[in-house]
Amino acid sequence: MEDEKIVGLLLERNEEGIVQMQKKYNKYCGAVARRIVASYEDAEECVNDTWLRAWNSIPPHQPENLAGYLAKIVRNLAISCYKKQHTMKRGGDSVTMALDELSDCISDGKRVEERMEQRVLTDAIAVFLRGKDEMKRSIFIQRYFYLMEVKEIASRLQMKENTVKSILYRMRKELGKYLQKEGIYL
Secondary structure (H helix, E strand, O other): OOHHHHHHHHHOOOOHHHHHHHHHHHHHHHHHHHHHOOOHHHHHHHHHHHHHHHHHHOOOOOOOOHHHHHHHHHHHHHHHHHHHHOOOOOOOOHHHHHHHHHHOOOOOOOOHHHHHOOHHHHHHHHHHHHOOOHHHHHHHHHHHOOOOOHHHHHHHHOOOHHHHHHHHHHHHHHHHHHHHHOOOOO
């Protein structure tokens, strides 16, 4: 079923919308959640909570990109789950490392996740990424939205890990400069 029809069903408060959403996006949302939480059961719980959150938020929201909307919901749920599991641990795990890398250019003592939710910052990052070529944009999104490991990104794009690391490093530096130029002081 097409996304517009699914959103239409949800707007009408028709439960068939949830059924169709699950059929179409269950694997996708599960993949997003499993990148963040290690446990299959926790990922499944995040995915199930995603359906409820989508049901409760549509309406008033009417997402243009249902896949992106669901990915954002499941990602935020998985990050919350991850934080609960790792409140006492800090260290070399991939999720913490990805968020710490990004915090170098967007941090003022608040957590990166909180800053990313702010509309102005989100819009500025979107504009910054639109100015980059498709490959760089893809690398940035895979690392900082989907929280993929550098090794996995390099493998998918048939690149060397050091090349991916270098691109990410330069993009973080450019993003920091861009945000300062735009008057977004972090």
